[in-house]
Amino acid sequence: MSEISGTEAHASIPAAQVRDASGTVPAGVRGRTMADVGHPRRPRPSQAKQHDFATALSAHADPLDQAAQATLASLTGGLSPASMALALLDWSMHVGLAPGKCLDLAMRASHAWSSAPTRDDAAPPDTLPAADATGDPRFADAAWSHWPYCVWRDGFLRVQRWWRDATTGVPGVSRHHEDMVSFGARQWLDAWSPSNFVALNPLVLQTAVRTGGANFAAGARHWLEDAEEIACALRGKQAVRDRGYRPGYELAITPGRVVWRNALCELLQYTPTTTRVACEPIFIVPSWIMKYYILDLQPHNSLIRYLVGAGFTVFAVSWRNPDAADRELTLGDYLKLGVLEPLAYVRERCERLPVHAVGYCLGGTLLAIAAAALARDGAPDALRSITLLAAQTDFSAPGELGLFIDASALAALDALMWRQGYLDGAQMAAAFQLLNARDLIWSRMMSEYLLGRRSKPSDLMAWNADATRMPYRMHIEYLTRLLLNNDLAEGRYCVDGRPVALSDIAVPAFVVGTERDHVSPWRSVYKLNLLTHNELTFVLTAGGHNGGIVSEPGHVGRYYRCATRVPDAPYRSRHDFVEHTAPVEGSWWPCWAAWLHAHSRGDTGARRVDTGLADAPGSYVLQP
Structure with a gap:
């Protein structure tokens, strides 16, 4: 599919994109009126000098505004004062x-x-x-x-x-x-908060007495380590602190191969561990904000390994980490190169069968767009089902993340990304930390700097620190068209110049929301019930945006609610869903695996992966 187009698309493209190759608005575009074009007239010498001076000022005004806003945004972390x-x-x-x-x-x-x-x-x-x-x-x-x-x-x-x-x-x-x-x-x-101050915090004072002040020495050492790590990140260098978890060694070690690759992503196929598998393969589209192995951490909590062991042929997309040279990549490029092309290849490897498509976070939003486009274009045999994990399709209530999204905030962020060519992962992480500053910033500072307790490394922390970048144009399109204007839910989002509608999706859907999600609030995820008429199974699980999805069997304290809406059934409110759906103790993974098998057309012999371009996890996931 080609780049996103249409009247609505052109209307939302920032003015900063209307530039020549040097990044400057062409002088012939700015400062001209219809009178200049319709009535060409040689000005007097004095008028010519004034005209040239005004034109020169106009030509440099926009870059000057961009530079000023970018400087301010770099000081405020992309926020708009x-x-x-x-x-x-x-x-x-x-x-x-x-x-x-x-x-x-x-x-x-x-x-x-x-x-x-x-x-x-x-x-x-x-x-x-x-x-x-x-x-x-x-x-x-x-x-x-x-x-x-x-x-x-x-x-x-x-x-x-x-x-x-x-x-x-x-x-x-x-x-x-x-x-x-x-x-x-x-x-x-x-x-x-009094907990942040030494003289007001009894726990800190007791620890200082007990350790003879050693907690302060340890805290100072931790602060210096963190400061050095932040300085390295700002210089674009690899983090200096080894958290003990590395993709390909301790993480992302489910056996498989890279079977296909393009300029934006690699496609991984995993080695089967059962003799028989479901006929339809599973195709996973993760979010490009973080690296894919959130779904393939360690063997005990790897969702991908669980699916392989449950008797499925599993494929997963691994995104390349873009840089400044990729500033002009669009959402249309991500749709075509990251979903539709690898999906076509998966079907080619699997007897042209339809697939169980799975999308996580923004990957789920992109998958929903792809499913709507395929349904609109008359390709009913491409998908057998779709599963959306903590993925929004209606952004009218994005939760606290919406605090950072308005016209002023986007202008500041646009200027910052225009200068860099991308939004850095550390800048994105800072915004997410603000959403839960009490636990992610202040409580951590008290523990590590005042009490001298270094947080024990974990697989999830290591993954969270392995940040990625978002190309300038793609991220601005996402923020403007989806998050701010809500074009997808309101029928204005265009693919190949024509709008797509989520109501066109006819295949069964399995949708997961998490109770404490600051990124994709479950009440927003639930709104897909208002936008579709197909069979839809909704699961509300304990945990947050990441922990609620990485919720393996045996995880203490996990539970979920699950209810299915039959096609064309009346709408059921969120309140009714919670009130009349009893919680089930344990992980939602077995429920999902059973649902996938129930929506498959039987089984077939396991599909071996004897050849490939490289062993999993591939090379893109290792890019700094």
């Missing part, structure tokens, strides 16, 4: 126009501080609870119930609750600005 300023202005003006809200906040503040605990209210040492009753993990240690630590803790929590009330429910404030102000207030307050 103007966007937050507009949100603060909206909130503050409407608070000033709401005397009832102000009176309510004043009464709440008075009541909160009048009920502050005294020394007599502190719990006796022999009756201290084993865990903090507030549910905040920062204050889980029983020592926080001693005076004066309980005063600092409770005072902080009161302030936190007051600001939550102050930043929400203000009449007239737009929902986006309310969310931004509430988020910003929470981030600011988290930085001032």
